[in-house]
Amino acid sequence: MTNQISEKNKITVNPTDLPVPDTLPVLPVHGFVFFPGMGFPIQVSHPASKQLIDDVLLKERLIAIVSHKTAKDVEEKLDTDNLYSVGVMGYIHKMNKGIEGFYHVLISAVQKIKVIDFIQQETYPIAKVELIELKLTEDTEEEALILNLNNQFKKLVELANLPPEIFMTLSSVANSFHLAYIIISQLNLSLEKEQQMLEIEDSKILLRRVTKELANRLETVEMSNKIQKDIKDDMGAKQKEFFLRQQLKSIRKELGEGEEENVELKELKKKLKEASLSEEARKTAEKELKRLERIPAASAEYTVCRNYLDWLLDLPWEKSSTDNLDINLARQHLDEDHYGLKKIKKRIIEFLAVRKLKQDMHGPILCFTGPPGTGKTSLGKSIARTMGREFIRISLGGVRDEAEIRGHRRTYIGALPGRIIQNIRKAGTNNPLFMLDEIDKLGMDFRGDPSSALLEVLDPEQNSTFVDHYIEIAFDLSKVMFITTANVLGHIPGPLRDRMEVIELSGYTVEEKLMIAKQFLVPKELEAHGVTENDLQIEDEAIRTIIQSYTREAGVRNLERELASICRKVATEIVSGHIGQTIVKAKNLDDFLGPIKFFPEITARSWGPGLVTGLAWTPVGGTLLFIESASMEGKGSLTLTGMLGDVMKESATAALTYIRSHMKTLNIPDIDFSKRDIHIHVPEGAIPKDGPSAGVAMVVCLASLLTGRPVRTDLAMTGEITLRGDVLPVGGIKEKVLAASGAGIKEIILPNLNKKDEGEIPDNVKKGVSFHFVQKIEEVLALALPGEGKKTK
Numbered sequence: 001m002t003n004q005i006s007e008k009n010k011i012t013v014n015p016t017d018l019p020v021p022d023t024l025p026v027l028p029v030h031g032f033v034f035f036p037g038m039g040f041p042i043q044v045s046h047p048a049s050k051q052l053i054d055d056v057l058l059k060e061r062l063i064a065i066v067s068h069k070t071a072k073d074v075e076e077k078l079d080t081d082n083l084y085s086v087g088v089m090g091y092i093h094k095m096n097k098g099i100e101g102f103y104h105v106l107i108s109a110v111q112k113i114k115v116i117d118f119i120q121q122e123t124y125p126i127a128k129v130e131l132i133e134l135k136l137t138e139d140t141e142e143e144a145l146i147l148n149l150n151n152q153f154k155k156l157v158e159l160a161n162l163p164p165e166i167f168m169t170l171s172s173v174a175n176s177f178h179l180a181y182i183i184i185s186q187l188n189l190s191l192e193k194e195q196q197m198l199e200i201e202d203s204k205i206l207l208r209r210v211t212k213e214l215a216n217r218l219e220t221v222e223m224s225n226k227i228q229k230d231i232k233d234d235m236g237a238k239q240k241e242f243f244l245r246q247q248l249k250s251i252r253k254e255l256g257e258g259e260e261e262n263v264e265l266k267e268l269k270k271k272l273k274e275a276s277l278s279e280e281a282r283k284t285a286e287k288e289l290k291r292l293e294r295i296p297a298a299s300a301e302y303t304v305c306r307n308y309l310d311w312l313l314d315l316p317w318e319k320s321s322t323d324n325l326d327i328n329l330a331r332q333h334l335d336e337d338h339y340g341l342k343k344i345k346k347r348i349i350e351f352l353a354v355r356k357l358k359q360d361m362h363g364p365i366l367c368f369t370g371p372p373g374t375g376k377t378s379l380g381k382s383i384a385r386t387m388g389r390e391f392i393r394i395s396l397g398g399v400r401d402e403a404e405i406r407g408h409r410r411t412y413i414g415a416l417p418g419r420i421i422q423n424i425r426k427a428g429t430n431n432p433l434f435m436l437d438e439i440d441k442l443g444m445d446f447r448g449d450p451s452s453a454l455l456e457v458l459d460p461e462q463n464s465t466f467v468d469h470y471i472e473i474a475f476d477l478s479k480v481m482f483i484t485t486a487n488v489l490g491h492i493p494g495p496l497r498d499r500m501e502v503i504e505l506s507g508y509t510v511e512e513k514l515m516i517a518k519q520f521l522v523p524k525e526l527e528a529h530g531v532t533e534n535d536l537q538i539e540d541e542a543i544r545t546i547i548q549s550y551t552r553e554a555g556v557r558n559l560e561r562e563l564a565s566i567c568r569k570v571a572t573e574i575v576s577g578h579i580g581q582t583i584v585k586a587k588n589l590d591d592f593l594g595p596i597k598f599f600p601e602i603t604a605r606s607w608g609p610g611l612v613t614g615l616a617w618t619p620v621g622g623t624l625l626f627i628e629s630a631s632m633e634g635k636g637s638l639t640l641t642g643m644l645g646d647v648m649k650e651s652a653t654a655a656l657t658y659i660r661s662h663m664k665t666l667n668i669p670d671i672d673f674s675k676r677d678i679h680i681h682v683p684e685g686a687i688p689k690d691g692p693s694a695g696v697a698m699v700v701c702l703a704s705l706l707t708g709r710p711v712r713t714d715l716a717m718t719g720e721i722t723l724r725g726d727v728l729p730v731g732g733i734k735e736k737v738l739a740a741s742g743a744g745i746k747e748i749i750l751p752n753l754n755k756k757d758e759g760e761i762p763d764n765v766k767k768g769v770s771f772h773f774v775q776k777i778e779e780v781l782a783l784a785l786p787g788e789g790k791k792t793k
Contacts, residue, residue: 018110020089024064025052026115026125027090028078033194034065034088034109035181036134037173044103048078052124053095053103061092064113064129067195078125085115086132086199112198134177135202145207146176152214153183159221162186176203180210187217242298265293268309276318281473285312308410311417311471314425320479321429324388325356337382338375339516344368344503348383362460365482367439367497369489370505371621371735373555376485380435389481390432392423396450400443405453407470417470420457424475431479439496440486451493458482458499487619506734507554507621509762510742513547514540521560529567534581536570538563541586548742549596550589554621554735566592607713610705612784614697615718615740615748616689617732622739624716626683627697629705634677642682645690652680655698657723658777659706666781668706678702693730695721696749699777700784709785716740717749717780725777729753734760741765747772749780 027049034040044050056063066087088109096104112132120126150170157167166186173179184197193213200206272285288309295302324330330352334345351364368376377393384391399405407418416422424430442451456462463477484500486492508516522538551558569592570582584592614625638656640649659666660673680698682689696719704711718736720728729751738761740748752773758766774780 018062018089018091020111020113020129020131021060021062022128023119023126024062024089024113024129025056026064026066026083026118026127027052028068028083028125029065030068031191033067033191033198034090034107035184035198036088036109036112037175037178037181038185039093039106039108041104041106043098044105045101048124050103053092053105056092057095063090063092063107064088064115064127065090065107065109066115067191078121080118080121080125083115084195086195087113087115088198089113089129132201134175136176137203138176142176142204142207145204145211146179149179149183149207149211149214152211152218153186156186156214156218156221159218159225176207180206183210183214187213189213264306265289268292268306268313271313275313277312278317278473278476281312281315281317284473285309288312304410308470311421311425312473315421315471315475316424316428316430317475319429320431321389323352323355323431324386325352327352327356330386333386334382337385338379339519340508340512341375341379341505344379344505347501347503348386352387362464362478365458365460365484365500367484367486367489367492367500367502368505369440369486369502371507371554371619372487373553373557374505374507375555376505377435377437380433380483380485383481383483384433387433387481390427390429391435392427392432393435393437394419394423395437397438397441398443399450402450402453403469405450405457407468409469410472415470417468418453420466420477421468421471421475424477424480430476431481433481433483436482436484438486439484440488440491451496454496455499458484458496460499506760507738508556509738509765510544510547511764512762513556513559514543516556517543517547517559517563521556521563525560525563525567529564529571531567531571531574535574536567536582536584538566538584539586542584542589545586545589546593549598550593552598554738562593607710609708609710610701612697612701612704612711613713613716613745614694615716615736616691616693617735622732622735622737624739624743624745625689625694625697627694627701628681628683629701630679630681631705632677632679633675636674637677639677639679640681641679642684643688644682645688647692648682648690648694651692651695651721652698654721654723655695655702658699658721658725659702661723662725665778666703666707668703671706691730692720692728693718693732695719696727696777696780700780703781704785707785711784712747712786714744714746715749715784716745716747717784719749719751719754719774719780721777727751727774727777727780733757737761737765737769741769746770747783749774749783751775
């Protein structure tokens with residue numbers, strides 16, 4: 001409840017001026033003991049103790065201070081049985097409120113008291129107390145004890161380097177109890193011993209006890225000083241021995257006698273003999289070992305040479321792990337660890353099949369690209385387990401120094417190999433599975449370009465002779481299976497991207513997320529929170545509601561967080577005494593996760609002419625893109641808002657040009673565009689948007705505005721347009737369709753040349769959505785603008 005925040009100080013309050021009342025509020029303290037005649041600045045944090053201080057400052061400023069026996073109640077409800085009965089009456093001199101919410105209080109202990117009984121425990125404790133009279137003898141024996149204490153304490157001050165002012169303070173203390181208490185405060189005694197000293201009522205008994213503890217403290221300090229002196233003498237002796245040995249070497253050299261071989265060199269020679277090295281590495285190691293024999297052990301160059309030899313001998317030049325080539329077992333492992341991902345699983349099985357037929361096959365270099373939370377990193381671990389290889393992962397996010405990949409040259413102090421060689425040594429084999437995470441987030445500055453350094457690492461034709469700047473010997477990386485991950489493929493430099501086999505991981509459908517949650521996420525979170533299936537059951541419909549109304553993502557990362565939140569709430573109920581199984585249903589989901597976070601965007605829009613639903617791709621999956629337009633009298637300008645990129649602005653200009661050049665075909669009345677302003681806006685203006693795929697939607701948006709015909713609300717579209725009205729293919733079709741399906745869209749217009757992408761769309765999504773593949777913009781307008789409307793004049 002309270003903590004001591006500075007050294008003890010002698011106080012100036014006269015005990016005879018402050019009589020002890022019958023009852024006092026009690027301030028419990030932890031970790032130290034107040035003694036009469038002493039003062040502490042203390043820090044008060046407990047709400048009850050702060051209330052006590054506030055109330056007492058308005059009255060006599062007197063409180064009872066007693067210590068905790070143990071720490072168990074410091075932050076919990078006060079247990080009066082855990083308090084000592086003997087304490088002190090304190091007087092509050094001063095109180096300041098800290099900005100962090102603590103009270104800084106200066107308190108003096110003026111009388112020794114005993115707590116008889118607690119008459120109040122609510123808010124803060126109040127107890128009946130009585131004064132404990134101090135029995136002063138003041139005879140010759142007590143004078144002798146005080147004299148001995150003064151002499152011994154002076155010796156302690158000198159040996160322990162205590163401030164001399166402490167000893168000078170003793171000369172002004174007339175009360176033998178107060179003198180003993182000042183000495184006790186410098187002996188670093190345990191809480192129990194200090195409390196025992198406080199409870200002693202006879203001055204002679206107290207002085208004898210303090211004399212004993214002071215003698216023990218003196219003995220400890222003297223022993224500590226002796227140890228320090230011995231260490232210092234030993235250091236001097238070692239320096240002397242070093243110079244004598246150097247002289248002995250010179251004498252032996254003059255006499256022509258050979259010196260005894262260094263034990264460390266013997267160990268290195270034995271290690272070199274047993275190590276399995278490449279021919280070049282063995283020649284270099286033997287050369288460095290001969291050089292090491294000629295370097296004095298105290299030289300800095302000796303350590304540099306020794307560290308280099310350790311790296312050479314520890315690398316797994318010829319050591320490989322045996323691949324598990326059982327294809328059926330591999331399929332089983334991959335299915336156990338991940339749901340779906342058929343394309344990646346197929347590629348791994350193909351590699352194992354070829355590896356079984358051709359033993360010297362180079363390791364593949366794969367790049368998993370897709371939105372966050374789709375399982376790219378965990379998939380690497382699963383593949384390593386399937387193949388029986390060591391798994392290494394390094395994150396390349398924010399790496400800007402080429403030396404992180406290639407290492408530093410040995411001429412630099414503290415030089416080390418790059419992270420590739422470091423982790424190969426850690427793996428202990430020359431064919432681990434090496435995952436380079438977040439390769440699209442590599443940086444570049446004056447220290448070099450890490451992506452250029454990776455060109456050699458990730459090139460199957462070059463990495464068999466990879467040379468680290470520190471090792472300076474070719475190391476074969478061709479047996480390593482490299483897997484990289486990225487969220488945005490376009491951020492990877494072209495030459496680096498060209499060296500990798502790219503496998504895209506699209507976002508999951510609702511049904512896929514449901515299966516992942518049931519098979520992997522729910523069991524994982526139950527185990528992580530100590531909850532069993534008998535304690536918690538989450539219905540399928542509840543999981544679907546979480547996916548659709550509490551998360552908006554391509555992966556399952558936020559879904560996992562929401563499931564963890566439910567498990568925490570159930571764990572809290574179990575600990576609070578809840579008995580029985582908790583069933584989470586869709587209708588009671590808000591009791592666990594609060595109100596719904598995401599609503600269908602279609603229903604949230606005020607629909608009318610000039611509003612259309614487009615589809616867009618983002619690094620975290622597909623999304624709906626609402627485009628709206630308005631026309632007004634003006635000077636013929638086109639205004640584009642919504643933080644649009646250059647490509648998207650050009651699409652809007654091309655759309656307006658197409659509309660103006662095909663007004664008769666589109667049944668748009670004659671409009672003098674030199675006197676009309678057109679404004680196109682894409683909501684969520686704080687988010688940057690770019691790309692050509694909104695071209696079709698922009699044409700439909702302007703046609704809807706100028707003809708007064710609203711676009712169907714259950715229809716979405718994507719595609720690039722030309723000035724001749726051709727609809728060109730775009731990317732990210734699967735992600736866009738998944739986003740549209742999740743938002744309740746029933747029909748989607750796609751470019752005819754994107755028909756090849758229909759095979760990537762899950763069958764369960766196809767069943768709920770109709771696709772219209774078009775070649776010309778006229779086909780789009782026929783589908784999107786049914787009926788007659790009020791034409792713009």
